[in-house]
Amino acid sequence: MTEFDWTQLLDYALMGMLLAVGIAIVRLRNLFAAVMLAGVYSLISAAWFVTLDAVDVAFTEAAVGAGISTVLMLAAMLLTAREAEPVKAIRHWAALIVVSVAGAALFYAVGDMPVYGDPNSPANAYVGMDYITSTPNDIAIPNVVTAVLASYRGFDTFGEVVVIFAAGLGVMLLLGLNPGKKTGGEE
Amino acid sequence: MNPHLVLRVVSKLLIPLIVVFGLYVHFHGDYSPGGGFQAGVIVAAAVILYALIFGIENAKQAVPTGFVRFMAAFGVLLYGGTGVATLILGGNFLDYDVLHPDQAHHTGQHIGILLVELGVLFTVFSVMMAIFYAFAGRAPDIPEGEW
Numbered sequence: 001m002t003e004f005d006w007t008q009l010l011d012y013a014l015m016g017m018l019l020a021v022g023i024a025i026v027r028l029r030n031l032f033a034a035v036m037l038a039g040v041y042s043l044i045s046a047a048w049f050v051t052l053d054a055v056d057v058a059f060t061e062a063a064v065g066a067g068i069s070t071v072l073m074l075a076a077m078l079l080t081a082r083e084a085e086p087v088k089a090i091r092h093w094a095a096l097i098v099v100s101v102a103g104a105a106l107f108y109a110v111g112d113m114p115v116y117g118d119p120n121s122p123a124n125a126y127v128g129m130d131y132i133t134s135t136p137n138d139i140a141i142p143n144v145v146t147a148v149l150a151s152y153r154g155f156d157t158f159g160e161v162v163v164i165f166a167a168g169l170g171v172m173l174l175l176g177l178n179p180g181k182k183t184g185g186e187e
Numbered sequence: 188m189n190p191h192l193v194l195r196v197v198s199k200l201l202i203p204l205i206v207v208f209g210l211y212v213h214f215h216g217d218y219s220p221g222g223g224f225q226a227g228v229i230v231a232a233a234v235i236l237y238a239l240i241f242g243i244e245n246a247k248q249a250v251p252t253g254f255v256r257f258m259a260a261f262g263v264l265l266y267g268g269t270g271v272a273t274l275i276l277g278g279n280f281l282d283y284d285v286l287h288p289d290q291a292h293h294t295g296q297h298i299g300i301l302l303v304e305l306g307v308l309f310t311v312f313s314v315m316m317a318i319f320y321a322f323a324g325r326a327p328d329i330p331e332g333e334w
Contacts, residue, residue, distance in 0.1 A: 055220040063228040075322040140293040141217040154281035168314030175321035177252035
């Protein structure tokens, strides 16, 4: 008889909380509360990633999802109304149909996914195992995630940095860094 | 009395700790979760917290917009420059082993990873600050009743 895995209970609890927060966000009219709950959603997701041993992802989710994006959403919300406009019932039905079809497709695909932590799954078996076995010899740092990100896939990360830079450049060009200041002349 | 006294005192205590934690996340990225991206976001969060509590004008004096503009580009150049340096030293693009003669301990790899992660940190921090300045600078100050 296999021993009961108590971390499963934690997973179910976190999933239940995600579901509850998600439903609450959909039902809320007050945008401030919705933004704050979106931050809570990110924080619970981060906790869930920790139980999945994806600590680096959890770290990023907590910092970006729960921290920065909540602040940016609040800043954007200050420029608009505080309450969402009521939506016509017919659009609710359209959204429900889209979500149901997409959700059913996802559930259908779950059967093809490898078991969590399966060493023979495609993600773990080929280059993944390669990186784990050769990192101590090639790079000699303990954190394989950093080794893959910065050294093995350094070129990819360079592309990501350029993407972030381009995103910032776009915002700077469109909105400017000193929007409060009146600029003289034509612009 | 200032109605945000508690917020001001607590955030004044916390902001230096958040910045130090961000630097820890960066420089300890070889050994523990984290790296330049997370560190940049954490340091930016510290400055944004400062801006929320003490006003955006004070934050712009601490982290000027010109500095943000410069660092966003400098981070990308530092990352790319590390790659070009490895090219000049006779290796492949971003092949850090040539950066240091000590091949047995892979010191070149350590230097290279630290440099490119520093580039990531600068760019991520600056872009987060730029987006925050661009959006938050537009909003009117939060009325007292909504705190």
